[in-house]
Amino acid sequence: MSEVIKKATRDSYGEALVQMSEIYPDMVVLDADLAAATKTGTFKKACPDRFFDCGIAEANMMGVAAGIASTGRKVFASSFAMFAAGRAYEIVRNSIGYPHLNVKIGATHAGISVGEDGATHQCNEDIALMRTIPGMTVINPSDDIEAKAAVKAALEFDGPAYLRFGRLAVPVINDYPDYKFELGKGITLRDGKDVTIVATGLMVHLAVEAAELLKAEGIDARVINIHTIKPLDKELIEKAAKETGAIVTAEEHSIIGGLGSAVAEAVTESCPVPVVKLGVNDEFGHSGPAVDLLKEFGLTAENIAAYAKKAVSLKK
Numbered sequence: 001m002s003e004v005i006k007k008a009t010r011d012s013y014g015e016a017l018v019q020m021s022e023i024y025p026d027m028v029v030l031d032a033d034l035a036a037a038t039k040t041g042t043f044k045k046a047c048p049d050r051f052f053d054c055g056i057a058e059a060n061m062m063g064v065a066a067g068i069a070s071t072g073r074k075v076f077a078s079s080f081a082m083f084a085a086g087r088a089y090e091i092v093r094n095s096i097g098y099p100h101l102n103v104k105i106g107a108t109h110a111g112i113s114v115g116e117d118g119a120t121h122q123c124n125e126d127i128a129l130m131r132t133i134p135g136m137t138v139i140n141p142s143d144d145i146e147a148k149a150a151v152k153a154a155l156e157f158d159g160p161a162y163l164r165f166g167r168l169a170v171p172v173i174n175d176y177p178d179y180k181f182e183l184g185k186g187i188t189l190r191d192g193k194d195v196t197i198v199a200t201g202l203m204v205h206l207a208v209e210a211a212e213l214l215k216a217e218g219i220d221a222r223v224i225n226i227h228t229i230k231p232l233d234k235e236l237i238e239k240a241a242k243e244t245g246a247i248v249t250a251e252e253h254s255i256i257g258g259l260g261s262a263v264a265e266a267v268t269e270s271c272p273v274p275v276v277k278l279g280v281n282d283e284f285g286h287s288g289p290a291v292d293l294l295k296e297f298g299l300t301a302e303n304i305a306a307y308a309k310k311a312v313s314l315k316k
Helices: 009-023 041-046 058-069 081-087 089-097 112-117 126-131 144-155 203-215 234-244 259-270 290-296 301-313
Strands: 028-031 051-053 075-080 103-108 137-139 161-164 187-190 195-199 221-225 228-230 247-254 275-280
Touching: 009 041, 009 103, 009 144, 028 041, 028 058, 041 051, 058 075, 058 081, 058 089, 058 103, 075 081, 081 089, 081 103, 081 126, 081 161, 089 103, 103 144, 112 290, 126 137, 126 161, 126 228, 126 247, 126 259, 137 144, 144 161, 187 203, 195 203, 195 234, 195 259, 195 301, 203 221, 203 247, 203 301, 221 234, 228 259, 234 247, 234 259, 247 259, 247 301, 259 275, 275 301
Parallel strands: 028 051, 028 075, 075 103, 103 161, 137 161, 195 221, 195 247, 247 275
Antiparallel strands: 137 228, 187 221
């Protein structure tokens, strides 16, 4: 049996920035005094003349990013998700989103898996915030391969984008030969007829594990990886809803306003089916080891399987 490779998507982000710097000589990277943690320090070492530390002033950094983007350059602005999406929200909305500028926000340390940093740093609301900004593309990659592909894809289109990266090392699952990343298109990792599991980010590999648990109980689960939450692949979601009759969503984010909400919105209009949402409930996180916190908050393969069985039971 081959060894499972694990890697944090924040590391993939830093490596991808260096790779893309050779293709896009006009690209610059900004950070808010967290280059070692966000891994933009990798880019700083490779391209010191194109890296700017804006200090612990995230809102100002977003304003600087907007100004640079208005000159025609491609800009990445990075910080922890809590500060990039939360503290700087108004500037992101009005200075980047409203003029539809070519700024890519690299937000690391998202979700409960930030671990010991605790509730103040565990941003479980960022997807909800960013997907409400008109024209903002929201990407939440599941592993190393997808994170690097996401950075490349973000640079290839004009307009604002929010890319969500994690601190915890997660298994590399997208290493199959025909893997293809396409903005706005979900990926069916496993076919099935009884229920659909729609997952994003670090929950994707757990969704695949959950499908195997369900198989042992005679339930055939389809697994869909949604790396682009906005624009959402409504066609794929609606097709799954019609063919399986029930959906469970899995995300390391609040169940309010995130993937679950986006999926429910998509199916309600055209093909209403039971949608059971697994994520962080209406509560704050707290300090603790990342793996233990994921278990405590129910973000496990076993719980995805349990929610899937609930979704099946709700089918008419």
